[in-house]
Amino acid sequence: MTTFSLATAGIAFVIALAIGRPLLAMLRQRGIGKAISDEGPDTHHVKAGTPTMGGLIIFATVAILTVATNVVGRESILLPLVAIVVLGGIGLLDDFGTLQGRVQWGLSWRLKVVLLVLFALGAALVLFYGLDTESINVPWLGQYSLGEFYIPIAVLVILATTTSVAITDGMDALAGGTLAIAFAAYGVIAVGQEQDFLVRFAFTTVGATLGFLWYNAHPAQVFMGDTGALALGGTLAIVALMTGHWLLLPIIGIVFVLEAGSDIVQIGYFKLTSGRRVLRMAPLHNHFELLGWSEPQVVTRAWLLGIAGAILGVALALQV
Numbered sequence: 001m002t003t004f005s006l007a008t009a010g011i012a013f014v015i016a017l018a019i020g021r022p023l024l025a026m027l028r029q030r031g032i033g034k035a036i037s038d039e040g041p042d043t044h045h046v047k048a049g050t051p052t053m054g055g056l057i058i059f060a061t062v063a064i065l066t067v068a069t070n071v072v073g074r075e076s077i078l079l080p081l082v083a084i085v086v087l088g089g090i091g092l093l094d095d096f097g098t099l100q101g102r103v104q105w106g107l108s109w110r111l112k113v114v115l116l117v118l119f120a121l122g123a124a125l126v127l128f129y130g131l132d133t134e135s136i137n138v139p140w141l142g143q144y145s146l147g148e149f150y151i152p153i154a155v156l157v158i159l160a161t162t163t164s165v166a167i168t169d170g171m172d173a174l175a176g177g178t179l180a181i182a183f184a185a186y187g188v189i190a191v192g193q194e195q196d197f198l199v200r201f202a203f204t205t206v207g208a209t210l211g212f213l214w215y216n217a218h219p220a221q222v223f224m225g226d227t228g229a230l231a232l233g234g235t236l237a238i239v240a241l242m243t244g245h246w247l248l249l250p251i252i253g254i255v256f257v258l259e260a261g262s263d264i265v266q267i268g269y270f271k272l273t274s275g276r277r278v279l280r281m282a283p284l285h286n287h288f289e290l291l292g293w294s295e296p297q298v299v300t301r302a303w304l305l306g307i308a309g310a311i312l313g314v315a316l317a318l319q320v
Contacts, residue, residue: 005200006187008065009207016061016211020054024215024222027051032099050220053095054212055228059088061208066201074197076131080238081201083123087162087234090115091226116159119234124154127241137244139319157246158237164256165233166226167263167283172218174285174299178255178306179232180209185252185310186239189317193243202239205232218296245317252313255306259283 027033033049066081094107107115127133127150134150137143146153169175187202209232215221236253240246250257266282279287288298 005191005196006203008069008200009203009210012061012065012204012207013211015065016057016208017214019060020057020211020215020222023054023057023060024051027053027222047220047223050223052099052223052225053092053227054216054222055088055091055224055226055231057212057215057222058205058208058224058228059084059231061211062201062204065204065208070197070200070204076242077197077201079123079126079131080235080242083119083238084205084231084235086119087116088227088231090119091228091230094230095225095227116162116230116234117155120155120158120162121151123158123234123238124151127154127238131242133242133244135244136247137317137320138247139316142320143244154241154246157241157249158234160260161237161240161249161253161256162230162233164253164260165236166229168256168259168285169224169226169229170283171285171289171295171299172220173213173216174255174302175224175229175232176209176213176216177299177303178253179236180206180213181303181306181310182236182253182256183209183232183239185314186236186243186245188314189243189245190239192318195243198239198242205235218299243317245313245320248313248316251309251316253306254309255302258305259285262287 028051032051032053062084063081066077070077071081090107090112094112097107128148134147135143135145136150165175165179168178183202183205187199187206190196190198190202212222212224212228216224233256237246237249240249240252260283262279262284263282266277266279269276269278280290281287285298285302289295293301
């Protein structure tokens with residue numbers, strides 16, 4: 001069973017490649033091109049008009065393969081499946097409002113926060129009452145039940161992870177590569193727990209994301225957009241919660257933590273010092289680019305850091 005679960009990564013990769021080409025052609029035909037913010041590095045302006053909403057490749061692949069192979073008899077997997085579709089839908093709406101040559105509207109940050117909070121709360125309630133997931137696994141110390149206190153923690157984990165991934169999505173293959181690494185790590189953790197259904201879902205997502213990266217590799221033919229970033233960020237959090245090893249998310253997702261943390265530090269320091277900055281530009285990937293690193297250098301080094309965090313996270317998970 002585990003062998004086939006791992007093989008789904010390869011199957012998902014092929015499906016994503018097959019979906020990607022016609023989807024990319026459709027996005028180009030309809031003029032679904034990303035408008036680039038003037039607040040980013042000048043080098044990013046050449047990317048204006050690049051098709052966005054590429055996250056459709058990922059969650060369409062995951063939905064097709066999960067429904068075909070991983071739902072019957074495994075109703076619990078409906079939660080991450082619904083997450084990737086619902087959050088992808090929210091991201092899709094927001095992406096429609098940030099297209100080049102069109103009126104910039106998007107979802108207001110207040111409305112986006114409300115929608116994400118509502119989803120996170122619903123997911124937390126399903127985890128607690130529907131799946132009896134209420135524990136925390138602590139390396140070397142074991143597993144502990146949190147009772148109803150688990151619900152607000154789960155909400156916070158989902159919101160923090162979703163937001164952090166969205167912030168990370170600012171360079172070609174940056175978010176996609178680090179997400180594939182993180183999902184693979186939790187897939188390995190689920191193997192150790194003999195949660196074959198979760199292994200299959202995690203590696204389906206890995207394969208679908210790798211298929212997307214075929215088109216997102218520098219220079220990107222398509223961007224993930226919030227369509228992919230919100231969907232995969234929230235789903236990664238739910239997968240982590242389902243393993244009980246959500247405490248390891250900051251390690252396995254170290255790149256997301258650094259990216260979101262750099263934004264928080266930059267904004268906070270800017271307000272406290274009336275305009276001074278810690279970084280040349282936040283989030284962190286922009287700072288390194290302005291220091292002279294090329295975009296592929298920033299992304300490759302982020303992948304390496306993500307791999308190191310994933311290895312450490314899996315090693316710690318084995319200590320419970």
